Amino acid sequence: MKKTKSKSRNNRPSKTKVVKLSSRARGRKAPAVKTATPKAAGPNPQRVRAILEKLDEAYPAVTCALEHENPFLLLISTILSAQCTDERVNQVPKSVYGKYPGPKDFAYANPRELEQDIRPTGFFRNKTKSILGASKMIVEQFGGDVPRSMEQLLTLPGVARKTANVVLGTAFGIASGIVVDTHVTRLSERLDLSREHDPKKIEQDLLRVIPQDKWILFSHQLIWHGRRVCQARKPKCTKCPLRGECPSGEKLLKAGKAE
Secondary structure: OOOOOOOOOOOOOOOOOOOOHHHHOOOOOOOOOOOOOOOOOOOOOOHHHHHHHHHHHHHOOOOOOOOOOHHHHHHHHHHHHHOOHHHHHHHHHHHHHOOOOHHHHOOOOOOHHHHHHHHHHHHHHHHHHHHHHHHHHHHHHOOOOOOOOHHHHOOOOOOHHHHHHHHHHHHHHOOOOOOOHHHHHHHHHHHHOOOOHHHHHHHHHHHHHHHHHHHHHHHHHHHHHHHHOEEEEEEEOHHHHHHHHHHHHHHHHHHHOOO
């Protein structure tokens, strides 16, 4: 008889292992693949040019609404304007500036007395500290003259980019940036010139799309337009010269939030 060779274990066909999934695992969806969100391309240059042209037609020669006689008093008025209307600030200096005509007078003024003098502008204690500190630095470190550079102005107490841009642009004609106040913030969003909420980031967005020779005038134009037409609560969209270039106007009108 022929001997039958026994099959080795290594020659045996391998069995496929079946893994049973739980009911929860069977119903689970495959994880979604994350894709990078493309960044916004920014405002259309043609639309920006149209906005600038219409602002020039509506407000050809506007300037800072704060009344001032020299760069130093403009600096003080701008500090006082924080959380206060320009109209209110313009009423205060008529008496205050006669009492404190120059940097030395403010620098060494009685703090309690100065607080009462500027009380109508609100936040008078903090503003007094800023005014005293800025005035002393101007007297003791800058020879009594308001600095003419952004870097130096930002060393003064109570002075941030908004205040520095106001002083440099209005008093010295230096286009160092764009003033971003509450009006500019609101209009930049409505006109879709920026989708940021932080003033510094809004300014950077505006600097990229607004020509430098327009920076100073553009700030004043938006502020004036925000006060007279594109107001916060009930903008006058039907009378707005920028209506054709504004993506927010029709939405506000349909929602009954504009007139």
